[in-house]
Amino acid sequence: MRDVAVIGVGMTKWGELWDKSLRNLFVESALLAIEDAGVEKIDSMVVGCMSSGLFTGQEHLASLLSDYLGRNPIPAARVESACSSGGLAFRQGFLEVASGMSDVVLVGGVEKMTDVTGCEATFALGTAADQEYEGYHGLTFPGLYAMMAVAHMDRYGTTRDQLSMVAAKNHDNGSKNPLAQYPFKVSVEAVNKSVLVADPLRILDCSPITDGAAAVILCPLEAARKAKKPAVRIAGSGHATDTIALASRADLAWLESTRLAADKALAMAGRKVEDMDLFEVHDCFTIAEIMVTEALGLVERGRGGRAVEDGLTALGGKFPVNPSGGLKAKGHPVGATGVAQVVEVVKQLRGEAGERQVKGAERGLTQNMGGTGGSALVHIFEAG
Amino acid sequence: MPTPSRYWREIPQRYRLEGEKCKGCGRIAFPPRPVCPGCGGREFEAVKLAESGRLLTYTVIRVAPEGYEDQSPYAVGIAELDDGARLTAQVVDCDFADLKVGLRVRLEFRKIHEEGEAGVIHYGYKFVPA
Numbered sequence: 001m002r003d004v005a006v007i008g009v010g011m012t013k014w015g016e017l018w019d020k021s022l023r024n025l026f027v028e029s030a031l032l033a034i035e036d037a038g039v040e041k042i043d044s045m046v047v048g049c050m051s052s053g054l055f056t057g058q059e060h061l062a063s064l065l066s067d068y069l070g071r072n073p074i075p076a077a078r079v080e081s082a083c084s085s086g087g088l089a090f091r092q093g094f095l096e097v098a099s100g101m102s103d104v105v106l107v108g109g110v111e112k113m114t115d116v117t118g119c120e121a122t123f124a125l126g127t128a129a130d131q132e133y134e135g136y137h138g139l140t141f142p143g144l145y146a147m148m149a150v151a152h153m154d155r156y157g158t159t160r161d162q163l164s165m166v167a168a169k170n171h172d173n174g175s176k177n178p179l180a181q182y183p184f185k186v187s188v189e190a191v192n193k194s195v196l197v198a199d200p201l202r203i204l205d206c207s208p209i210t211d212g213a214a215a216v217i218l219c220p221l222e223a224a225r226k227a228k229k230p231a232v233r234i235a236g237s238g239h240a241t242d243t244i245a246l247a248s249r250a251d252l253a254w255l256e257s258t259r260l261a262a263d264k265a266l267a268m269a270g271r272k273v274e275d276m277d278l279f280e281v282h283d284c285f286t287i288a289e290i291m292v293t294e295a296l297g298l299v300e301r302g303r304g305g306r307a308v309e310d311g312l313t314a315l316g317g318k319f320p321v322n323p324s325g326g327l328k329a330k331g332h333p334v335g336a337t338g339v340a341q342v343v344e345v346v347k348q349l350r351g352e353a354g355e356r357q358v359k360g361a362e363r364g365l366t367q368n369m370g371g372t373g374g375s376a377l378v379h380i381f382e383a384g
Numbered sequence: 385m386p387t388p389s390r391y392w393r394e395i396p397q398r399y400r401l402e403g404e405k406c407k408g409c410g411r412i413a414f415p416p417r418p419v420c421p422g423c424g425g426r427e428f429e430a431v432k433l434a435e436s437g438r439l440l441t442y443t444v445i446r447v448a449p450e451g452y453e454d455q456s457p458y459a460v461g462i463a464e465l466d467d468g469a470r471l472t473a474q475v476v477d478c479d480f481a482d483l484k485v486g487l488r489v490r491l492e493f494r495k496i497h498e499e500g501e502a503g504v505i506h507y508g509y510k511f512v513p514a
Contacts (some may be wrong), residue, residue: 119450126449132394133415136496136508137473138445138452139460146443147462154441154485199444199480247462247470248421252441 001098005224005231006216006381008037009343014212014331015181022056022112023068029213029336030069030108037217038228043102044075048089048109049335050082054124056115065108082128083284085109086338087368087377090216091237094379097218109339110213121209125334128371130245142206142285144246144372146198149287151252153200156302158290160200164191165308166286167204167328173315174325176355181210181331191286205286210331214340232346235271235363236380238264244374253302257376258295258367265365269380273297276380277361278348279319280341282369283326289313292367293321296378315356323348323356338368338377349383391504398508401435401491403469404428412469436490436514437465442475442483451497463489463511475511488514 010032012025020028026047034042047065052058062076081088086109093107113121126135129144152158171186186204194204224231240260243249249256266273273296281296283289290304298319299307307313313321324330324344327337345364347353362383369376394415396402403414408425414433419426442461445452452458459475461483475483476494489511496506 119453122447122449134472135449136398136506137460138448138455138458138497139472140445140447140449142447143443143445143460147441147460150443150485151441196444196446198446201443243421245472247472252462 002100003221004094004097004218004234005221006234006342006346007219007224007227007229007231008033008039008217009215009346010036011179011214011340011343012212013179014210014333016114017211018114020211022052022058022110023065025112025211025213026065026108026110027068029110029215030106033106033215033217036229039104039217041104042071042074042106043104044096045071045106045108046089046093046096047076047078048085048087048338049078050080050085050111051124051127052112054127055121056112081375082370083282083334084338084368084370084375084377085335086214086340087366087379088239088338088375090339090342090379091239091377093218094234094237097220103219103223105218106215107218107339108213108215109336111333111335112211113209113333114211118209128244128374133245133247140198142198142201145285145287146201147246148252148291148372149200152287152291155253156305158305160192161188162290162305162309163200163205163286164188166283166289167191169308169314170283170322170326170328173323173356174329177325177330180325180329181208182329183325201285201287207284207327207332210333212331212333212336212340214336214343216339216342216346230350231384232349233382233384234379235382236265236267236269238262238268238378239376240264241375242373244371246372253291255291255295255369255373255376257373258292258369258378261376261378262296262367265378265380269382271363271380273365276363276365277320278323278345278358278364279321279367280324280344280364281321281326281367282337283322283328284332286328289321289326296365296367315358320358323353323358338366341366341368342379345381349381388504391506399493401433401509403431403433405431412467414469414471433469434466436488437463439463439475439483439485439487439489439511440470441485444480451499455497459483461511471509473510477512482513490514
């Protein structure tokens, strides 16, 4: 396999973008990435999108987006793995360059979620769970993560305030990210008093409904050294699956797929998790970030709540988690999320992250997951 | 709206709690599946699930998906049945304040929801405090 690097990144402003369509969002982010990379020729593209069919009634997405980007007839594939569609698209692009099949690959992620009502969006997101044995009983995604939270709180004593501290921390970080959907601070008290969605999760525990896109350009490391911006090497890639029905899991308070994906990615990179300078992880709900920090091995099992309370995961802490603001503040256009995590890590490793820059960052990790952890992707990045 | 066959084919599980027990490792799969998730075995015997168990976790859904809005708020939980099988279902006839991990529950046959005014009426199991 060849070494592969990211040489260009692009991301649109995220939010409720009434005036922008699915195709326009994608093209905007892709052109930013192409310009950032300074490349003309693209050999192939991979697009992560969870549910353009349910959100906008549009399938056959890869060819459509290649057309609107002016790149027909290059090969283009659309990849779906629920909320980890972007992370999986990135892995497919990485494999395509590493294998030698293509030299320059554009990986994009996109989701246009506000073309349907909130109720229809909740249904579309719910298809990432087991429709016949979870959805049938009226379960929602906040409901599934709420049940993980109850199990975690019951076993480890994780507190309501600790959940709120995750949201407050990520909004602090997001207030420094001009592309974030919600670039403002939120207090622990405000989270505690916000309206209940699925007990114990409140609206400010939840990532929002977002329109947005992100894109990156990959090429072999050797060629990347001649690119206009400093190359960022993809040092490790890990991917694992688990049951999508939560009830079938051995442990309801643990994310085994994330642990397995992290182990594989770190082994490939020849690194330990504590070698990483920053982490972009899948905080679709506050409890998710707490459980991910445990599964990545940043803290022992059951200590994720304590980690945020002690400031371990803050921007200036030992393990900065979600300097971008995470899904919580930056937004969560599901198919774009995994690609945007890469965009953030690349900006951090280039020293281009502005106010939220982690000083001297040389290595970073992304973790993206689908559903309640039925799929997980972890990637490791190193400067140079 | 799905065709009635989608609903009809799940009736053995939803009405009669039919699962399958692996002849290799004894694990109960619900719903039945061709390959045992425990040992990879492919031979099973049909079993009816135990009708009681205890809650492993729960929540109260306050923002319901399409088709369940008129029931909200409602409780949902995951229970481990006395035979080791695990199920997700609503928890009914119960004050939300009484929900707790470890609560003893039994399964009852109830209406789940209706597909609009002219569609199929969906039935199945729900948990009630034992």
